[in-house]
Amino acid sequence: MRVILFGATGMVGQGVLRECLLSPEVESVLSVGRSATGQQHPKLREVVHADLNGLTPIQDHLRGYDACFFCLGVSSAGKSEEKYRRVTYDLTVAVAHTLARLNSGMTFIYVSGAGTDSTEHGRSMWARVKGQTENALLRAGFKAAYMFRPGVIRPLHGIRSKTRSYRVLYAVMSPFILVLAGVAPNSITTTDKMGRAMIHAAKNGAPKAWLSTRDINELAR
DSSP: OEEEEEOTTSHHHHHHHHHHHHOTTOOEEEEEESSOOOOOOTTEEEEEOSOTTOOGGGGGGGOSOSEEEEOOOOOOTTOOHHHHHIIIIIIHHHHHHHHHHHOTTOEEEEEOOTTOOTTSOSSOHHHHHHHHHHHHHHTSOOSEEEEEEOSEEEOOTTOOOSSHHHHHHHHHHHHHHHHHHHHOGGGEEEHHHHHHHHHHHHHHOOSSSEEEHHHHHHHTO
């Protein structure tokens, strides 16, 4: 299986990249982003491209892939709906339409979030925009599309978020996350389980389009 990965330098993307490079199911990985991962591996190729809204200059690099793992995202904190939508909806859907045109048999997996609003009309801005994004991806024309909706994600293997506020939050909450993992295992997942679940869904399919933390953990086994 040949995979395109967006967001490989983020917390989730780092974990997904690690699992792709370890997995015998994955033949090659193309990382596309605004910055390089800094990693070297026989399976890994990288395309650094400043404007992810406009992939036409690099589209020849994007053909012939079986799956896209889209781990790129931003926090809604301190952003207007217009600014949050620009990255969360506009960029994601632009990428998806390009990939669907170039790879008719592709499976697209999107990292969304628990509490996303599929009705598109709820009161929570981030949940509404995420719901609009999910619905657009399901209509984009892929062979299959899966919306991963994790709640708490525990980073493993030295992986850290690029966002300072998230790093501080994880440092403070780490003891509680460990307790939560013990008493309520299906309320939390990990970066490596996210990667393994994506590989499984892309290779073998998944039982439904919207996957909760419990579903992600089941697929990762």
